Amino acid sequence: YCHRHTIHGGSPRRTVSSASKHQQKKGSGWKKPIVGTVAVSLFIIAGGLGWLYVSQDEFVTEVFVRQDEFLDGTKFVQVPCSEDYENFKRFKGCTPQRCGRAVTDAVISREEAGRMLRYLFVSFVSQLMPKSHGDSELKGNLLFFFFCPPNLSSLRQRIQEEIARTFGLDASRLFLTKPTFFSRMNNTDAKTIHDEYWHPHVDKVTYGSFDYTSLLYLSDYGVDFGGGRFVFMDGSHNRTMEPRAGRVSFFSSGSENLHRVEKVSWGTRFAITVSFTCDPTHAISDPTLT
Ligand SMILES: O=C(O)CCC(=O)C(=O)O
Ligand SMILES: [Fe+2]
Structure with a gap:
């Protein structure tokens, strides 16, 4: 001013x-x-x-989806595809021909997101416990007994089907790819494996094999943490997506979806990146919980 x-x-x-x-x-x-x-x-x-x-300045920032709204369907906005996909082999029924971004709260429930977070927390704590021979199986069984584990294959499959439906693809031609990871962001240790998440980037450039990126959020913007909104950067116009537990956001991974995450100012933000490729040689199998 x-x-x-x-x-x-x-x-x-x-x-x-x-x-x-x-x-x-x-x-x-x-x-x-x-x-x-x-x-x-x-x-x-x-x-x-x-x-x-x-x-x-961030004055020209439009909210794409707010944390306190519940999307019982998929909100989709189409954007023209970038030329990024032309540098790669094309796969019929999968390689983006229609590009864009979408958000839905109807694929994964808040309850499932909560179960996922509790499970990740408990398995993290159990890994910190001293290891002694032969007790890992017992520990695993105890975990499964007290904390009904989320069904990762089911979560992945539902996200995959929703991506296919939204972009008009054949779901069986999409494959889970690396890196699919769990992220925990807060203001003290901002540098994790995917450090510097706040820099604008293009997933297809950063990770290569990606064709569709999806994010499953496990905590709530404004309730569990501040900052940490996902920002689509469209020139001088930014569109923010506010994380919400159980919310799935997905988009074509090319430079039509340049994005960044705001620095988390307080609290802790939990999310899982679930990425898909059209190239079967980059496929990975579903992760397992340990
Ligand atoms: O956690 C998010 O909302 C997005 C993270 C991200 O952009 C990435 O890992 O490539
Ligand atoms: Fe990204």
Whole structure:
């Protein structure tokens, strides 16, 4: 705000005072229109700079989906495909011909997201426990007994089918690919395996084999953590997606979906990246819970 104020207020005033000195010396009135023109031009330039300043800022950020809304269907926005896919072998019924981004709260329930998070937490804690021979099986059985584990294959399959339905693909031609990972973000240890998540990036460029990226969120923006919104960067126009437990967001992985994640300012943000490829040679099998 201060910056803009200086541009608007400062320049024209300076021009007028130097111009009036000029007039006193020469005593001619014909320079008045020139002074006016210069003042108006400066004003327009200052206005333009001010507008640029504002448009660079996050002011032109539109909320694509809010945390507190429940999407009982899939909200899809089509965007023109980038040329990224042309550098790769094309696979019929899979390689994006229609590109875009989508969000749904109807594929995975909040309850399932909660179970997933509890399970990840418990298995993480159990890994911290000292290991001794022969007890790992017992530990695993205890885990399964007390914490009904989420069915990863079922979760993956439902996400895959929704991607196929939305983009008009043959679901059997999509394959889970690496890296499919669990992420935990907070403001103290921002540097994890996928460090610097806040930088704008293109998944197809970063990870190569990706054709469709999906994210399953396990915690709530504004409730469990602050910051950490997912941002689609469309030039000067940004569109944010607010994570919600059980929410699945998915998009074609090319540069039509340049994105970043805002830095988490408080609390902890949990998500799982589930990525798909069209290339069977990059396929991986479903991860197993240990
Ligand atoms: O966690 C997210 O919302 C997105 C993370 C991301 O962009 C990535 O891992 O490539
Ligand atoms: Fe990404």
